[in-house]
Amino acid sequence: MILQLVLRSTLWIGFMAAVLFTAAGNWGWIEGWAFIAIFTGGSIAFCAWLWRRDPELLKSRMGMVVQEGQARWDQIFMGLVVIGWNVWLGLMALDSERFHLSHVPAWLEAAGGLLIVMGFFATVPVFAANTFAAPVVRVQEERGQRVIDTGPYALVRHPMYAAAMLYLIGLPLLLGSWFGLLGMLVIAFAISWRARREEETLKRELPGYSEYMARVRWRLVPYLW
Numbered sequence: 001m002i003l004q005l006v007l008r009s010t011l012w013i014g015f016m017a018a019v020l021f022t023a024a025g026n027w028g029w030i031e032g033w034a035f036i037a038i039f040t041g042g043s044i045a046f047c048a049w050l051w052r053r054d055p056e057l058l059k060s061r062m063g064m065v066v067q068e069g070q071a072r073w074d075q076i077f078m079g080l081v082v083i084g085w086n087v088w089l090g091l092m093a094l095d096s097e098r099f100h101l102s103h104v105p106a107w108l109e110a111a112g113g114l115l116i117v118m119g120f121f122a123t124v125p126v127f128a129a130n131t132f133a134a135p136v137v138r139v140q141e142e143r144g145q146r147v148i149d150t151g152p153y154a155l156v157r158h159p160m161y162a163a164a165m166l167y168l169i170g171l172p173l174l175l176g177s178w179f180g181l182l183g184m185l186v187i188a189f190a191i192s193w194r195a196r197r198e199e200e201t202l203k204r205e206l207p208g209y210s211e212y213m214a215r216v217r218w219r220l221v222p223y224l225w
Contacts, residue, residue: 005047005062013040019086023093031175032093034113038174042120050127056143058126060134061222067136071201074137077194088187090179096223104176112173119167126159133160137198147208149215155222157213158195162220165191195219 013036050058065078095101098219127133131149132140139145152159168187172180202209219225 002051002193005058008062010045013043016086016089019090020093023090024097024169026097028164029093029097031096031109035116035171035174038113038116038147044048046120046123046127051122052133054127057131059132060132060140060143063134063136065136066178067138070138071197073197074194076138077190081190084187084190087178088183091183092172092175094105095179096176101182102176102178104173108173112170114173115166115170115176119163119165119170122166123160126153126163129153129220137201140200144171145206147206147212148210154216156220157199158219159214161191163219170199192219194223 007218016039017032017036020035021027021029024032047058050061060220065082067073096104116216130148130153130212132143132145132148134140168184169181172184199209200211203213
């Protein structure tokens with residue numbers, strides 16, 4: 001599994017770097033390398049932590065974006081996510097570095113990098129509480145999936161998405177792209193749509209989830225939504 005993890009991570013990070021710097025037209029782009037460094041460091045730290053704490057969760061998160069038993073709508077959604085993510089990266093690189101359309105202050109770029117790091121840290125209690133936090137929507141009957149209502153799941157029903165929002169806001173700031181923030185709004189809408197569809201699946205297929213929704217009212221932000 002370690003060899004597979006290293007190979008997949010290297011290919012994915014290498015592909016993102018190729019998209020970023022080809023679109024930017026500058027392989028010396030500091031903000032681009034800052035993102036790659038933060039992403040690589042965070043990924044290594046997370047994988048090492050999960051390897052020691054919960055190898056089954058690590059294995060499930062290494063799975064393909066299209067899996068057996070996954071809802072058809074989610075298969076399509078995840079395919080679009082992979083495409084949309086790389087298009088987003090490329091457009092931000094074009095905006096910020098190749099055409100210099102956006103002018104983001106250095107302190108805001110630094111704040112964006114901090115938000116990405118905070119997003120990684122905010123995911124730690126999610127993984128610690130929920131060993132079933134797979135990247136695709138399906139009930140893991142083979143692992144005896146049950147409703148998780150402890151840790152951050154006692155506050156909101158989708159703490160993983162809440163943590164991702166920190167990351168998604170921070171990324172366009174770090175890369176210096178105001179247009180990237182507009183793209184983040186599209187991503188936020190997609191996340192909210194997926195959260196609703198995911199809940200429909202879990203209410204139907206996971207015993208006790210309807211009762212959990214009655215206890216925990218908020219999806220992403222307590223007292224807001």
